[in-house]
Amino acid sequence: MPLDASLVEALAAVLGPRGLLTDPGDLAPYNVEERGLYQGAATVVARPDSTAACAEVVRLCAQAGVTLVPQGGNTGLCGGAVASAGQVILSTGRMNKVRWIDPDGYRMAVDAGCVLADLQRVAADVGCLFPLSLGAEGSCQIGGNLATNAGGVAVLRYGNTRDLCLGLEVVLPDGRIWDGMRALDKDNTGYALRQLFIGSEGTLGLITGAVLKLFPAPAATATALCAIDDLPRVSRLLGLCRSLTGDDVTAFELIPRFGMEIAVAHLDGVRDPLESPHPWYALVELSTSRPGADLAAVMEGLLERAFEEEVISDAAIAGSLDQRAGLWRLREGLPEAQKHVGGSIKHDVSVPVSKVPLFIERASAAVSAALPGIRPCPFGHVGDGNIHFNLTQPEGMDKAAYLDRWEEMNRLVHDIVADLGGSISAEHGVGRLKVGELHHYKSPLELELMARVKKAFDPQGVMNPGVVVD
CATH class of the missing domain: 3.30.70.2740 (Alpha-Beta Plaits)
Structure with missing residues (x-):
């Protein structure tokens, strides 16, 4: 059903010519879904450039009884940002400013539309680390990362996105703005409201800003690909890595032989760094912010111990940044390689x-x-x-x-x-793809409680209907 012309006019008045898209050519990227499992049909994309404009868009849509689909970088894998005809996509891409950064306090406040890789660079420029890292970091946005509680390769060391967030700013389904942009580690003044919005996939409100944790930048890293003959040894290697390195393990990624074969066959610049094939591989990365730390020696000692205990059968240590990038290309390119087979x-x-x-x-x-x-x-x-x-x-x-x-x-x-x-x-979240599975595996009480939360925050069902809870 087409949107009422009066609503489109009101949105245009709030957003200006750059902020409202209605031309089919302009809409196309917003209606594409990463895996091709869904096809969007939105005829209007709202692109506000401020929290106040976001709030007015939400208010107008709620008043008109039109539902909204929040969309960040549109890199989700579960159909959580797909809009139907008659819905409005609310894209945060123009809200992409770092509001402030405090390197001494290891904090920064950012707009929801900031691209993850840009935030990593901003942190690095002041000698800090923002550790969230995933394959789509060049295009995904922090608001979407928060809305899905994204994980990535450094969860072992730093936790999920939820663990990296101290405060939020959220536009509620009625257009009001909740200012929870606190930079505190400790705040026991009632319910932790931000935790409800993190991982809610835009069903309870629209995240427009966040206060994020930073960490000291790594002074040294060491990366190795380890060959393993069976799966139980994978767990044993992880235990050795954690116990022998002072828990300096940043990443521990599994790769099967089939993954190695298709990556070498179909990804440019990828090769098998070991002389003979093995059933399993673990990509291990250590990092530390301690000045002068010799992580190369730590890695060598770790691998010697793993050889002695017959946990690994071969290994290759990255001796340069290019070699490290090659090992990570092998791991991060697996989804791309799978498309070829x-x-x-x-x-x-x-x-x-x-x-x-x-x-x-x-x-x-x-x-x-x-x-x-x-x-x-x-x-x-x-x-x-x-x-x-x-x-x-x-x-x-x-x-x-x-x-x-x-x-x-x-x-x-x-x-x-x-x-x-x-x-x-x-x-990856639930999106539309896993709603049925959620109902199959969640207990009736859990589903009831989730539905109650949705009803309390969004009684009109304005925000992202059909996602997570149906």
């Missing part, structure tokens, strides 16, 4: 860290029994229990026929996740 059914799951090997073994056996020839590609943040359990189609199978078995594979994998006390969504 057929359809992929993806799972973003977490289990207790000690149960990661058991999960991978059980889930791989289950999907292989159901569909012989399927090619599991479990990889990712094994250091915090988050595995991207992606399943590549059997060679020669029709892609559409394979993807039609998505729900079947979901049930096999997610049942094992639930049995091991895990989560069906570790860092």
